[in-house]
Amino acid sequence: MVTLYMPGKEQQIEEISETEREALHEVELGIERLHRAHGHLVAFHHSTGRAMNHLAAAEDLLHECDHHDLAEH
Numbered sequence: 001m002v003t004l005y006m007p008g009k010e011q012q013i014e015e016i017s018e019t020e021r022e023a024l025h026e027v028e029l030g031i032e033r034l035h036r037a038h039g040h041l042v043a044f045h046h047s048t049g050r051a052m053n054h055l056a057a058a059e060d061l062l063h064e065c066d067h068h069d070l071a072e073h
Contacts, residue, residue: 016024062071 059071062068
């Protein structure tokens with residue numbers, strides 16, 4: 001027996017065909033890949049933010065030692 005959960009509904013199906021089972025598996029794999037992609041996107045966002053922080057610190061230090069021309073590039 002398979003129980004399908006949908007928002008606001010719960011449906012139990014006694015038997016599903018092999019094709020239906022395969023389709024459900026493909027949906028599961030697709031959702032898993034979306035979760036992984038989201039994780040990679042969040043990691044990229046955090047890495048980019050950290051890189052920008054380092055570049056901002058370098059800019060401030062370059063201004064402190066009168067390398068204004070380098071700080072502005």
